[in-house]
Amino acid sequence: MNNEIVCIYYSRTGKTERTMREIAYALDCELAEVHDNVRRTGALGWLRCGLDAMRRRTRAISRVETARPLSDYKLVVLGTPVWAGRCSSVMRGLLKRRGYEMADVAYVITHGSEEAYRGIFDQMDQYLLKPHVADASLRPGSTGYIFWRDQFLKDCAGFAGVPLRPILEEEAAEANREAAASERPRVETPQNSETEQ
Numbered sequence: 001m002n003n004e005i006v007c008i009y010y011s012r013t014g015k016t017e018r019t020m021r022e023i024a025y026a027l028d029c030e031l032a033e034v035h036d037n038v039r040r041t042g043a044l045g046w047l048r049c050g051l052d053a054m055r056r057r058t059r060a061i062s063r064v065e066t067a068r069p070l071s072d073y074k075l076v077v078l079g080t081p082v083w084a085g086r087c088s089s090v091m092r093g094l095l096k097r098r099g100y101e102m103a104d105v106a107y108v109i110t111h112g113s114e115e116a117y118r119g120i121f122d123q124m125d126q127y128l129l130k131p132h133v134a135d136a137s138l139r140p141g142s143t144g145y146i147f148w149r150d151q152f153l154k155d156c157a158g159f160a161g162v163p164l165r166p167i168l169e170e171e172a173a174e175a176n177r178e179a180a181a182s183e184r185p186r187v188e189t190p191q192n193s194e195t196e197q
Contacts, residue, residue: 002027002028002160003029003030003067003068003073004029004073004075005027005030005162006031006032006066006067006068006075007077008031008032008033008064010090011081012040012041012081015140016079016108016110017033019108019110019138023077023108023153026164026165026167027162030067034064034090056092069101073103075104075105075160076104076105076106077156078095078124079109080107081111082110082120085120087109092124095127096127100128100129106134106136106156106159109135109136109138112139114139117137118137136149
């Protein structure tokens, strides 16, 4: 396993998670999830997400379980959905609390519309010590998804000096199904959270 890169993501519906699993597989690196203790399911959860993003509100987030401190990775790849034209408030919370620890960062944003949302990358950079080194704006299921995902992977692998594993789409889909089936249900407790600073 490549220990130069870590992928960290937040996913409300599972689309960002699938994308980040593919990226972590191709880069042969560690994958970690971040979440907050806010109920974000259903129609009310969807509305809460949009309001939190528009107001730039963040809540306490879960601890990010990585093998090494974030500052030890050559590249940290952050994956987030787009909420109301902005980065998710969960990923914003991680950036606010831990962005200063990340030496070099790459972004993956996922969205359902045709818009590329390039301005989100600048929003996220506000919490880092220096600008990001690579980015991808992906619409899962679109015709350009694989092309742009693979271009992003080449950029990340080139930056970190690591080899890429080819993604066979059938294998990626099977790996995602197996990983989702093997995971235990998430139990969110207040003691697992990093508090607002």
